[in-house]
Amino acid sequence: MTGMHRVAITGLGCIAAPGNDVPSFWAALKEGRGGIGPVASVPHDKLNIRIAAEVRDFDPARHFDERKLMLLDRFSQFTLVAARQAVAQSGLDFKSGLGRETAAIIGTGAGGMNTIEDAYTRLFGGNGGSSRQIPLTIPRLMISAASSHVTMEFGITGPSFAVSSACSSANHALGEAFWMVKSGRARAAVCGGSEACITFGTMKAWEALRVLAPDACRPFSGGRKGMVLGEGAAVAVLERLDEAKARGAAIIAELAGFGMTADAGDIVQPSEQGASDAMNLALKDGGLKPEEIGYVNAHGTGTLANDATETRALKRTFGAHAAKLMVSSTKSMHGHTLGAAGAVELVAAAMALKDGVAPPTANYQRPDPACDLDYVPNTARQAKIGAALSNSFAFGGLNAVLALRAV
C-alpha cells in the first residue's frame, strides 16, 4: 500500500476492571494488579462460576444526565466514557469541519445485553410476564447504538457503523478504522470496542460452554482452567501521523499494520494456521520484520486450547525469534472483555511501547510444556520495545491482529 498515510494514535480512553481511565488502568497493569473478583452484579445462588472482571465504582449519573441515560445501555455508557477520555487527550475538535472526514467505528460482540435481558425478564417473568415493553428497548440494544452515540457526542458525520466478530470485534473495528485513515478514506477515526454482558443469562450461557475458570485467569500457565469474563470499553483516536506532528499533538504510538483471516474450521476450536497467517499479514501491512517485534499482547484467554494453539502460532510466525519475544496476556487482570478485548489490549500495547514496560501475565503459577515462551510472568518488565503486536482470535475462527510501532 504505497502512497498511503502513516497513522498515529493521539488519544486513548478506557474503562475496565483494573481502572476507569487509562492512567489508573495502566498503573494497575504495571503492578500486575487485577480487577477480577466475586461477581457483584449477579446473585451468586444460581451461579457455579462466581468471579468476573467487572467495572467498579462506576456511577452513570455522574457521566450522563437523566434524559441521555435513558438512551444508553451499559455498553454505550462505557463507550462514551472511554471516547470522551480519548478525544480529550487528542485535543481534536470534530465540530470544526473535521467531523465530516472522521470515522466512528465501535466493535461489540453482544451489544445491549443488559437491555435485552431486562426486556426478556419483563416479558417472560413471573405471573405470566408483561405484554408491554419499555419504549426505548430497541435503540438501546442495537449493536450499532454505541457507534451512533459516539457520532452524536462529538459531531462526527463521516462513516460510522458497528463491527461484530465476537472476541475480535474491537480489533476488526480498529483495523478497519486504521485502514480508512491509512488509505485517505477518512482523516481521523474514533474507534474501539465495548462490551457489558456480565448478566445472569450470559454468565449461565458461558458456564454451560465450560470455558470459565472458577478461581482465576492464568493464561499460558500450568494449571489454568479457563477464561474469566470481563466488561468495559476502550477507544482510540487515530489520525494521520504527519498531521498529528504538524499540529504538535502528543503521539502515543503509531498504529502500523492490520491483518485478518478466517480459519474456516471450527466454531470454537482455534487454528494455529489462521492465527499465524493473521500475524504475518499484520507484520507485512506494517512493513515490519518479525525481528522488530519486542512485545506481543496475546489473545491469551486462559483456556487450555487457546493458549497452546497461540503459542504454536507465534512460533510459526516468528521462528527462532519467538523465544526472544515478551508475550503477555493482560486478560489475567482485566478479564476477557469479549468484543472490547482488542481495544482494551491496544491500550496495554500502546502504553507498553510509550513507557517501555511490558505488562505481565498475572496469576502465572508454573510452566506448561505446551506453552514454552516468555510470558512475562507476574511482574512487569522494563524494556525498550520498538514494535508490538496485539492479537484477537475469536470463536468462529475470526482472527484480527494489530501491529504498533513506537514513535
Place this chain on the structure above:
Amino acid sequence: MAEIAEKIMDIVAREAKLDRAKLALDTRLDALKIESLDLVQILFAIEDEFDVYVPYNDESYKLETLSDVVNGVNRLIAEKQPEAAAGQN
C-alpha cells in the same frame, strides 16, 4: 448404580451420535474421539439428568473410561446430599 451407568451410556451415545451397543463401562473415552462440543452437550445432559453440577477442569477426577464417568457422577450425587439437606440448591 447400574441404572446410573445405563443412563450415562445412553446420554453419551445420544449426544455424541455413537452406537449405543458399542459402549461398555471399560470403553476408553479417548477411543470414542468425542468432539469438544459433543462433550459439552454430554456434560449438560448429565447435569440435567442427575441434578448435579459437573465442575470444570477438576483435576481430582481421573476420567479415562466410561466407568470413571459413572464413578464421578456417583461422587457428585453423594456430595450433593448434605447440601440438599441444608436446603441449598
